[in-house]
Amino acid sequence: MSQFKSSIIVLAFFLLTSCKGQNLNDFLEKSQIKSSLVTNEVLRKKGNNKNPYLLFSISDSLYLIIENTDSSYLEKIVELTDNEVVNILSVKKNEKSNYILQKGFNKENYYKEFISFESDFYKDGYEIAQGSKTYFVMVDTLGYKYGESILSIIVRPNPIDEELYGYLASKLLNFKK
Secondary structure (H helix, E strand, C coil): CCHHHHHHHHHHHHHHHCHHHCCHHHHHHHHHHHHHHHHHHHCHHHCCCCCCEEEEEECCCEEEEEEECCCCEEEEEEEECCCCCEEEEEEEEECCCCHHHHHHCCHHHCCCCCECCCCHHHCCCCCEEEEEEEEEEEECCCCCEEEEEEEEEEEECCCCCHHHHHHHHHHHHCCCC
């Protein structure tokens, strides 16, 4: 392969994987569309479900959805394939006494505006930002969004409670098919 072709491949890879290579609105729209596809398939399919939920995804392909039901927290790990097939990989119940998840469903813990590296939250910069793109949102019973953000898997400072963010990220990063 010629050096020119190699350079083109490297440049294309960089542009496809770099958040700074595309308009933020493109990333947000893509994440919102894909997360809606996943939640419609996983949560809304069983009827008029209006339970609040947390959604955390890595690279818009692996999702953790935690639904706040009357009796427990239902954790679902979901895969969205390249051809947009939704596969539920794991379902687990957690007790309502889970303190980290209790904090996760408190809308007072979130910033009202959308957070990205271009938002006011990061106007003074950030200490570290590495890894794949993540998307997070908490949705209440009326469908209002809280804490919606597109960040990196490793980020400091983090607008999401660090204990909750660590919990969500570790669930996905440690998941094995």
